[in-house]
Amino acid sequence: MNSLHFEQSQCPRCSFGVFCLNSEIIELGRRKRHLKKGAILHSRGEPFKYLYAVKQGAIKTCDTDVIGNELIYSLYFKNEICGYDAIYKQQYFYTAVALVDTEVCEIAYPEFLELLKKKPNLLSRVLLLMSQQLTWGSYLKSATAQQRVAAFLLDLLQRLSTDHSASSFLLPMTYRDIGNYLNLATETISRTLSQLKKDQLISIENKTIYLFEKEALNDLAEGFFF
Amino acid sequence: MNSLHFEQSQCPRCSFGVFCLNSEIIELGRRKRHLKKGAILHSRGEPFKYLYAVKQGAIKTCDTDVIGNELIYSLYFKNEICGYDAIYKQQYFYTAVALVDTEVCEIAYPEFLELLKKKPNLLSRVLLLMSQQLTWGSYLKSATAQQRVAAFLLDLLQRLSTDHSASSFLLPMTYRDIGNYLNLATETISRTLSQLKKDQLISIENKTIYLFEKEALNDLAEGFFF
DNA sequence: CGGCGGCTTGAAAGGCATCAACATAAGTGG
DNA sequence: CCACTTATGTTGATGCCTTTCAAGCCGCCG
Numbered sequence: 001m002n003s004l005h006f007e008q009s010q011c012p013r014c015s016f017g018v019f020c021l022n023s024e025i026i027e028l029g030r031r032k033r034h035l036k037k038g039a040i041l042h043s044r045g046e047p048f049k050y051l052y053a054v055k056q057g058a059i060k061t062c063d064t065d066v067i068g069n070e071l072i073y074s075l076y077f078k079n080e081i082c083g084y085d086a087i088y089k090q091q092y093f094y095t096a097v098a099l100v101d102t103e104v105c106e107i108a109y110p111e112f113l114e115l116l117k118k119k120p121n122l123l124s125r126v127l128l129l130m131s132q133q134l135t136w137g138s139y140l141k142s143a144t145a146q147q148r149v150a151a152f153l154l155d156l157l158q159r160l161s162t163d164h165s166a167s168s169f170l171l172p173m174t175y176r177d178i179g180n181y182l183n184l185a186t187e188t189i190s191r192t193l194s195q196l197k198k199d200q201l202i203s204i205e206n207k208t209i210y211l212f213e214k215e216a217l218n219d220l221a222e223g224f225f226f
Numbered sequence: 227m228n229s230l231h232f233e234q235s236q237c238p239r240c241s242f243g244v245f246c247l248n249s250e251i252i253e254l255g256r257r258k259r260h261l262k263k264g265a266i267l268h269s270r271g272e273p274f275k276y277l278y279a280v281k282q283g284a285i286k287t288c289d290t291d292v293i294g295n296e297l298i299y300s301l302y303f304k305n306e307i308c309g310y311d312a313i314y315k316q317q318y319f320y321t322a323v324a325l326v327d328t329e330v331c332e333i334a335y336p337e338f339l340e341l342l343k344k345k346p347n348l349l350s351r352v353l354l355l356m357s358q359q360l361t362w363g364s365y366l367k368s369a370t371a372q373q374r375v376a377a378f379l380l381d382l383l384q385r386l387s388t389d390h391s392a393s394s395f396l397l398p399m400t401y402r403d404i405g406n407y408l409n410l411a412t413e414t415i416s417r418t419l420s421q422l423k424k425d426q427l428i429s430i431e432n433k434t435i436y437l438f439e440k441e442a443l444n445d446l447a448e449g450f451f452f
Numbered sequence: 453c454g455g456c457g458g459c460t461t462g463a464a465a466g467g468c469a470t471c472a473a474c475a476t477a478a479g480t481g482g
Numbered sequence: 483c484c485a486c487t488t489a490t491g492t493t494g495a496t497g498c499c500t501t502t503c504a505a506g507c508c509g510c511c512g
Contacts (some may be wrong), residue, residue: 143469174457174458174459175458175459176457176458176459186458186459187459187460187461189459190459190460190461191460191461194460194461
């Protein structure tokens with residue numbers, strides 16, 4: 001689909017995908033943190049020190065509004081880097097929480113920056129990946145619940161599966177989380193997924209979601225993918 | 227408010243704000259383009275060649291869905307850089323259109339990258355500004371029309387005014403554009419603004435919007451600013 | 453086994469979209 | 483400069499989608 005997938009297979013030694021270049025980053029990110037489900041990686045407003053590379057599991061960045069509702073701003077899965085948004089204010093912009101048991105690598109920003117200055121190839125890749133994050137969640141602008149859910153499913157499939165032909169993934173979050181991410185009530189998520197099941201586009205067993213009709217889902221999502 | 231405003235005054239010779247460093251960028255961006263209101267800067271899917279620094283005016287990046295409705299993904303004003311999202315796919319992710327008569331500078335990406343490799347200080351700044359763009363539009367996740375409109379007004383005030391104490395700005399777009407950006411109907415924008423006028427929080431003369439009660443607006447916006 | 457969180461389904465309420473009509477402003481051509 | 487045309491903004495009435503509230507079921511973990 002794009003250049004990223006090709007390059008992800010380059011380095012079999014770690015899970016950093018394109019971000020790994022001659023293992024420098026591995027050295028930088030050698031300090032691992034293990035987070036239990038629900039554990040806080042960092043809180044909003046804390047001084048920014050580390051980027052975090054997700055090696056296993058899933059992270060949400062979120063915030064709670066005045067009424068106490070949670071809003072999820074971004075999701076980060078395996079091989080994705082979390083924390084770029086904190087560079088600007090030198091504070092974490094959101095609170096980051098583990099959605100499931102998760103393993104991350106700390107990447108100290110000053111060292112990261114030094115490395116970028118020394119390694120031009122790495123710089124190109126980092127800009128590439130930051131650019132990618134600017135395009136994330138574009139489907140959140142779509143109007144109806146069905147559009148957003150369909151696009152979300154295709155997004156997750158792409159980001160959670162290792163090979164292109166995959167058509168199922170393990171959902172690493174609750175319906176409430178999905179709702180908080182898509183700006184929809186939990187009940188709406190449930191109802192929309194039920195409808196998609198009834199229409200034979202997907203099936204769900206426990207936490208595994210199968211996407212039978214990716215083309216049809218993409219039509220519903222108004223062509224955000226493919 | 228943050229480090230950015232301080233540094234914006236460093237270079238009086240151009241409008242690049244923090245992005246300007248010892249004038250290298252000026253050299254890179256010396257090719258200007260003048261766009262009439264409504265003119266297309268680039269279309270979705272075109273090969274990515276240039277970043278664009280907005281020197282005057284305003285740019286929207288948008289797309290039209292299946293039904294023909296326009297969706298606006300980002301807005302770029304004076305001193306802001308447009309096009310980072312195209313790095314990832316090496317194609318422009320959205321169509322960019324001038325909202326008013328606009329002047330931009332072309333920055334060829336290969337040269338830009340070379341310059342970054344040579345100038346570490348510039349690199350830090352670029353990462354800072356890309357980081358900032360990751361935080362843009364976070365208020366689009368808020369629930370009600372009033373919240374989104376209030377946050378939008380504060381956002382525009384901050385980005386369109388040169389000094390902190392300003393409390394008015396010239397709206398460089400139509401209500402339809404605002405609606406397409408906030409995912410609200412034109413009529414809803416009109417009604418919401420009318421209500422804010424009635425509540426004495428703002429006033430509007432022609433295209434100039436005055437924000438009398440920034441604190442109150444911020445309360446409505448659920449604290450996205452200040 | 454009990455309790456709690458997560459999921460499902462129904463009914464009702466509310467906010468925003470849509471449609472329509474009109475008012476006003478902006479742009480165009482004579 | 484004015485008349486005409488088009489785009490933009492305003493206001494009201496109606497309907498629909500999603501939220502909210504409520505009740506019940508299921509699965510998981512202590």
